[in-house]
Amino acid sequence: xxxxxxxxxxxxxxxxxxxxxxxxxxxxxxxxxxxxxxxxxxxxxxxxxxxxxxxxxxxxxxxxxxxxxxxxxxxxxxxxxxxxxxxxxxxxxxxxxxxxxxxxxxxxxxxx
Numbered sequence: 001x002x003x004x005x006x007x008x009x010x011x012x013x014x015x016x017x018x019x020x021x022x023x024x025x026x027x028x029x030x031x032x033x034x035x036x037x038x039x040x041x042x043x044x045x046x047x048x049x050x051x052x053x054x055x056x057x058x059x060x061x062x063x064x065x066x067x068x069x070x071x072x073x074x075x076x077x078x079x080x081x082x083x084x085x086x087x088x089x090x091x092x093x094x095x096x097x098x099x100x101x102x103x104x105x106x107x108x109x110x111x112x
Contacts (some may be wrong), residue, residue, distance in 0.1 A: 055068075076103055
């Protein structure tokens with residue numbers, strides 16, 4: 001299990017199973033877009049950030065990590081994190097969770 005720190009010092013526990021599931025689903029997302037892409041070790045920081053965001057989202061919304069991941073994947077939150085990593089990773093996890101909530105709501109999600 002990995003640990004991450006939120007911007008305000010709160011810790012988020014991240015299970016390796018969610019990290020593995022995210023990695024595999026992101027590969028499917030990228031390959032489904034017709035891109036030829038192989039993950040490199042330099043992607044580890046990005047993946048760790050994505051997983052921390054999923055964990056923070058699950059904690060704030062009272063969801064299991066797997067359910068949070070499935071929700072974010074279905075309503076384009078994961079795609080948003082991947083596409084907007086450069087800007088999002090400079091913000092606090094709390095801001096990232098707020099952005100994920102907004103993106104998912106704009107794509108049919110119903111979690112406030």
